[in-house]
Amino acid sequence: MxxxxxxxxxxxxxxxxxxxxxxxxxxxxxxxxxxxxxxxxxxxxxxxxxxxSLDGLFDALAQRWLSRLLSELITALQATRTARTGIRAIVRTHLTFVREHRDAALLLHSARTDQRNMIQARELRDSQEARLSVFATWVQTHVDSGELAPLPLPLLETLVLGPLVGVVRRWLSGIDDVELDLDEAARVLPERIWRSVAADPK
Incomplete structure (x- = not known):
């Protein structure tokens, strides 16, 4: 350089x-x-x-932190052997990232980021294609093995990440009278999410 x-x-x-x-x-x-x-x-x-522009700066900032989050998730996922342990790794890694990088989490879960993502949805997915393709391959591997339910990838993504996003947004907002405990969420969510995506949730 x-x-x-x-x-x-x-x-x-x-x-x-x-x-x-x-x-x-x-x-x-x-x-x-x-x-x-x-x-x-x-x-x-x-x-x-x-x-x-200021929008360009904002987009670059959101992309920087989204890339870091996805990289940590993929690294954690690749260290697992089963779909069930993969779900646990995703939940715990995501919640740890949010706790350690609260400022970045506020940005990634903000209304402005949501708005920019809606406008630039295809560009956003294209820019993260390498990381997202790893997740897609992991999902397909475990669908083929009979561990994950044979659902369309967007539905599986929503079932896995939707509860996480909901918990993180509540924690960041501080709207609850009793503070939401991320450690408790890390204990409870993996099994609950697993039941929603497992081919045989027993």
Whole structure:
């Protein structure tokens, strides 16, 4: 990598890190061009050079953290031997990621990210194709072995990830009178999810 490329990566990282801090501290309304450039110490011209717009910066930030989450999930999944242990690994890895990277989880589960994902659904899946294909292959392998129910991949994804997303959003919002316990969720959810996707849920 040339010195110029290295400086470019450092500048982009400064902008992305500042954007995440602002989003976590102030929400979407705090994520403005002026706030990001001030918090990062990077010029307005550099922001537009690297990301094109504030939306471009936001999309790059969401992609960065989605990539990290998916990479951790895939790594955990590939270390398992059965569909049942794979489900357990997905649940525990996801919840651990959320606990360790709360700011990023807030971003990934925000209304703005949902909106951007709806607009760019195909581009998003294409950008994560390598990781998603690993999950699809894992699912098909265990469908073929008779462990997982022979359901369409989108339905299996929803049955596995839907409960996780619901729990994470409640935990992040803090709306419950009694704080939702992620450790308890990590104990309870794997078996409940397994029953919903197993070919024979006994």
């Amino acid at each position: 040339s010195p110029k490329q290295h400086r470019g990566e450092v500048t982009a990282d400064l902008l992305l890190d500042a954007a995440l801090r602002l989003f976590a501290e102030q929400g979407e309304q705090g994520l403005t061009v002026n706030a990001v450039t001030k918090a990062s110490g990077v010029s307005l011209g550099s922001l537009y050079h690297h990301f094109g």
